[in-house]
Amino acid sequence: MAAPPPLTVTRAANETGAATPDQQGPGGTAARRVISALLFLAAVALPCLVVYRHRASALGDVLVPARLGAPRDDDVDLVSIDGAKLEKVLRGAAMANDTVILTTLNAAWSEPGSVLDVFLESFRTGESTRELLDHLVIVSLDAAAHERCRQVHRHCFALITGGVNFSGQKNFMTDGYLKMMWSRINFLGQVLEKGFSFIFTDTDIVWFRNPLPHFYLDGDFQIACDHFTGDPDDLSNAPNGGFAYVRSNSETIEFYRFWYAAREKHPGLHDQDVLNSIKHDSFVTKLGVKIKFLSTELFGGLCEPSRNMSRVCTMHANCCIGLSRKISDLNAMLRDWRKFKALPRDDKHSVSWTVPRNCR
Structure with missing residues (x-):
């Protein structure tokens, strides 16, 4: 020819x-x-x-980027990562099965008396949670948050985000909030690419028990809910991206790439709303990633509080706008927990949450 x-x-x-x-x-x-x-x-x-074009078309409308973090001219929320340093921090905090606990933090949430202090205190007062602090990596989004992390915790990683200042309070659905959320998805995808599974937790979550025994054995991507239908496989559950357990494998790596790329198809939406859309996408079905939704009885929040203080692992200050309101109700959760722990076993049933209060 x-x-x-x-x-x-x-x-x-x-x-x-x-x-x-x-x-x-x-x-x-x-x-x-x-x-x-x-x-x-x-x-x-x-x-x-x-x-290639035929395969891309068959996998869905959103083209999956070759790698998370691939630069674009308008991608001001692009995360710049020192890969070697990140791997060193993750390796230092990882459990035996290469799983780490991750949270993200900015200056507003890191000040003394703010969300970070309540978050860390919950690990110290919970059941079988103190030792989990050895596996927690605090990912700071600005210099002030990183400095505070280094004062109070062992494993800290500074995430540099070009063109965006994440130091102040980011109200829900503002431009700064959206950029911060998508930077988080980008970062978590890169953690998976490095071979580390993770439990991601928002800092406005208090930990009462070790959640590891309560994750599903067959779930690749497991996520908490604002509302739980009772069926962990029901895609109509309302997921909340503030708490998730994700295993590192080829399916979840590709899933996070797809999720991050999907922001271009859904401008102005945050990661949680986009997740609600793509969970039904044919690409996700063909990919074979096993999605599980976590019960609010074990992983509750102010949207749908756990009804069982004898089993609850975490509580989230979700469905709440305003930093001072969050701090108030998070402290109330800790007081409720201490009261529950102090009572004799036969009297523990008499304790219930006093929240939401300021977050109503």
Whole structure:
């Protein structure tokens, strides 16, 4: 198939009286070889391109980027990561099965007396949670948060985000909030690519018990809910991205790439709303990632508080706007928990949550 073009060129040269490649000596032979090589590459590449375009079309409308964090001209929320340093921090905090606990923090939530203090105190007062602090990595989004982390915790990682200041309070659905949420998805995807599974927890969550024994054995991506239908496999559950357990495998890596890329198809929406959309996507079905939704009895929140203080693992200050309101109700949760722990076993049933209060 590659022969006709060189023959055509040779005939045209002969007709004008110019020398043919054979008549040009060693240089002509080299030129002929280069032309043949280029034509061969074109013949191989064209079918591959057709196959690739067909596969991309079959996987869904959103093209999955080759790698999370691939730069775009308008991608001001792009995360810049020192890969070697990140891997060192993750390795230092990882459990035996390469699982880490991750939370993100900015300056507003890191000040003394703010959300971070309540968060860390919950680990110290919970059942079988103190030792989990050895596996917690606090990912700071600005210099002030990183400095505070280094004062109060062992495993800290500074995340640099180009063109965005994440230090102040980010109210729900503001531009700064959306950029912060999508930067988080980008970062978590890169953690998976490095081979680490993770429990991600918002800092406005208090931990009462070790959640690891309560995760599903067959779940790749397990996420808490604002509302739980009672069926962990029901896609109509309302997920909350503030708490998730994700195993690192090829399915979850591709799932996070797809999730992050889907922000372009859904401008102005945060990661949770986009997740609600893509969980039904044919790409996710074909990918085979096993999604599980966590019961609010074990992983509750102000949207739907746990009804069982004898089993609850975490409580989230969700469905609450305003930093001072969150801090108030998080402290109330800790007081309720301490009261529950102090009572004799037979009297523990008499304790219930006094929240929501300020977050109503």
